[in-house]
Amino acid sequence: MSTRENQRWIYCQRPSGEVNESHYRLETVPLDSDLAANEVLIENHYISVDPYMRIQQSAKPNWEEPHPLNTLQRGAVVGRVVASRNAAFSDGDWVSAYTGWERYSRVHISAATKLDPQLAPVTTALGVLGMPGRTAWFGLMEAGQPRPGDTLLVSGAAGAVGSLVVQFGKKAGCRVVAFAGSDEKCEWLSDELGADSAINYRRFNGAAELDAFFKAERIRADIYFDNVGGTITDAVIPNINRRARIVICGQISQYSGNLDEVENGPRFLHHMLYQRACVQGILARDFNYRMDEMLAVVGPWVGNGEIRYRETIVDGFERLPAALSGLFHGDNTGKMIVRVN
Amino acid sequence: MSTRENQRWIYCQRPSGEVNESHYRLETVPLDSDLAANEVLIENHYISVDPYMRIQQSAKPNWEEPHPLNTLQRGAVVGRVVASRNAAFSDGDWVSAYTGWERYSRVHISAATKLDPQLAPVTTALGVLGMPGRTAWFGLMEAGQPRPGDTLLVSGAAGAVGSLVVQFGKKAGCRVVAFAGSDEKCEWLSDELGADSAINYRRFNGAAELDAFFKAERIRADIYFDNVGGTITDAVIPNINRRARIVICGQISQYSGNLDEVENGPRFLHHMLYQRACVQGILARDFNYRMDEMLAVVGPWVGNGEIRYRETIVDGFERLPAALSGLFHGDNTGKMIVRVN
Incomplete structure (x- = not known):
């Protein structure tokens, strides 16, 4: 591709x-x-693939109209300025922006955020110091209301958001029970991120087995931070404590078709009544205006290594759709990013 | 029965x-x-039958252990003092208490509340000025957070709690859409209680038809006060507005067996995410300590007729179990009470 072309x-x-x-x-x-x-x-240089992209491909409106067909796949990017008509941005500056899956993006400077590669690797603007970090921080702190001694269950715990919720929960004094889809991910959660226990949900044959495990291990949730939905959630909800907070951040198990053709699962609203519990849906964009608060707290933790993160980097612009698809097969540990330059 | 016996x-x-x-x-x-x-x-003189009694008959713990077998059916009563060992209570005084399905109840005075039959009919202590009134008032005001202009949907709207939620919602400036199971109940809701529309859900064949009706009529909920669950709830949840509040007060459609053997229904948690909505379970007892607040506001409204209520009175101590059963067939409009003396 010539530099006079865009893909x-x-x-x-x-x-x-x-x-x-x-x-x-x-x-x-x-x-x-x-x-x-x-x-x-x-x-x-780096383009983000995120589970929410599949929600936007549902035929029905979600938080906004479905992603229009025959348009650029929207998404967050990190790259370098190669031409500028504003004195504050110079060639070579690292920036993040919300544009899409393209090699070059032309944006108004109000839509570009300058990054300091001395403070943190620039890819963190797509992960721990970006949308996933904001989601994890405000989702847990605002909707989850963690208190020391609470038991916090996290589904999708090895993902970009979940892996941060696990660590933020530990900082808040919670006992953290993390769910992930492989033994390797569980080891990472326990050994490096500090989860008190990490459960490979694939070792359980359905919600009933998982429910029995919770009862045997006396696991009951004060907070359930749900990125996954489906059978994990079916098993957790009958095992919530009084005034539990259930934070709905994602439902990735439901995205591949069932948002349009809804899957059935056990009715659970009577448990809300018994426990006077709360289910609260959250969305990253609602906390955009408080990004500085999150960065002020979490930024230094990332800088000094108190909060750890992983990235799953896929190389090649041509692999963007495959990388997105991989999110639904658990191909990623931490944030999935495609390196395109 | 001699007066020296109890039943x-x-x-x-x-x-x-x-x-x-x-x-x-x-x-x-x-x-x-x-x-x-x-x-x-x-x-x-009057004994209460309430849907919650069936929840307590589930095999599994709910907000407490299941109702013990081979014990008096617990419940609220209104009666007259016929013997007293406290100077503040005299023969003939009307009182309410939480005892059970028995002709005579012996209680410590700390468990009896004196009633003034001049202020309101004594049966209101089991309904609008009792547990159902407290549930409706705090459930709507605290968990529902009504604002003028909000659209409030109420299931089980002709019941003891629902019929009050409809009226409290109108007082708060809401547009109220009420669901009930007969045309007669719907007429009462529209003509006497002021519901903006009343829908006989039995005229719809399942959630899909009701959903289509909502879309045709542009009905979307800011608040959904749910006493019923099941297909009405299945239809409502995809039609909630941004930051909707879903108050789970009851799930009467689920009580007859399915609390132990859970029924399946469509998964809906993705809608919580889209709309950043909240599901909050409530229980009357959590507001016991604020009963005086409710009475101070609602008492005068009942006195001057601003808030209306109906009672379905069943005559005869021997009909208590049948009256309880009738709640699950929609036999009642407003509060179901058994007159035993």
Whole structure:
């Protein structure tokens, strides 16, 4: 590809099940580098793939209208400025922006955030110091209301958000029970992130077995931070404590088709009544305006290693759809990022 | 029965489906009238039957251990003092107490509340000025957080709690959409209680039809006060607005068996995420200590007719189990009470 061209992944077909490359087309277009005042051209180095992208591909409205067909797949990027019409942004500056799956992004500077690679690796702007970090921090602190001594259950605990919730929960004095889909992930959760116990849910044959395990181990949730939904949630909800807080951050087990064709599961609202519990849905964007609060607290912890993070880096612009698909197979530990330059 | 005897309904067999007379036995015992200091003997006139009684007959713990077998069916009563060993309580005084399905109750005065029949009919202590009133008031005000202009959906709207939620919602400036199980109940809700619309859910064949109706009528909930659960709730939840509050007060459609053998229904937690909504379970007892607040506000409204209530009075001590069973068939409009004297 010449530097006078741009490449873009166009979302062009609605998936009815799992999303994969067949729902995209790769487009090569002339590079639009004719900047207006206060615009910059970014050469993207790292592009984010996130589970929420599949929600936006549901046929029905979610928090907004479905992602339009035949448009650039939206997403967060980290790259370097290669042209600027604003004095505050110079060639070579690292920035993050919300643009999409393209090699170059042209944005107004109000939509670009400058990054300091001395403070933290620039990829953290897509993970621990970006949207997933914000989601984990405010989701747990605001909706979860953790108190020392609480038992905090986390599903999807080895993911970008879950792995931070585990650590934030430990900082808040909780006993943390983490769920993940492999023994390797569970080892990481226990040995490096400090989870009090880590459970490979794939070793259990359905919710009834998991429920029996909770009862045998006397595991009951004061807080359940749910990224996954489905059978893990089916097993947790009958095992909540009085005034439990159930934080719905994601339902990744339900995304590949069932958001349009809803799956059935056990009714559980009577448990809300028994325990006077609360289910609270959260969304990262609601806390955008408080990003500075999160960074002020979590930034130093990342800098001094108190909060750990992993990234699963996939190499190659052409692998963006496959990387997205991999999220639904547990291919990632921590944040999944595609390196494109 | 001689006045030297007492009659009591003993809960003696756990129902696996609907509760009925076969789960009780009627016992005649000598009247225990040997009062200790500060005790009173109450001759019960009105005995309450409430849906929560069936929850307590589930095999599994709910907000407490299941109702013990072979003991008096617990419940609220209104009666007159016929013997007293405390100067503040005289023969003939009306009182309410939480005792059970028995003709006479012996209680410590700390467990009896004196009623003033001049202020309101004594039966209101079992309904609008009792537990159902407290549940409706605090459930709506605390968990529902009504604001003028909100759309409030109420299931079981013709019941003891629902019929008050409808009226409290109107006072708070809400547009109220009420669900009930007969056209007669719907007429009462619209014509007398002021519901903006009343929907006989039995006219809809399942959640999909009700969902289509909501969409056609542009009905979306800011608050959903749920006494019923099941298909009404299945239809409502995909039609909630941003930051909706779903108050779980009851799940009466689920009580007759499914609390032990859970019924399946559509998974809905992704909607919590989309709308950043909240499901909050409530229980009347959590607001016991604020009863005076409710009475100070609602008492005068009942006195001057601003808040209306109905009672479904069943006559005869021997019909207590049948009256309880009737709650699960919609036999009542407003509060179901059994007159026993």
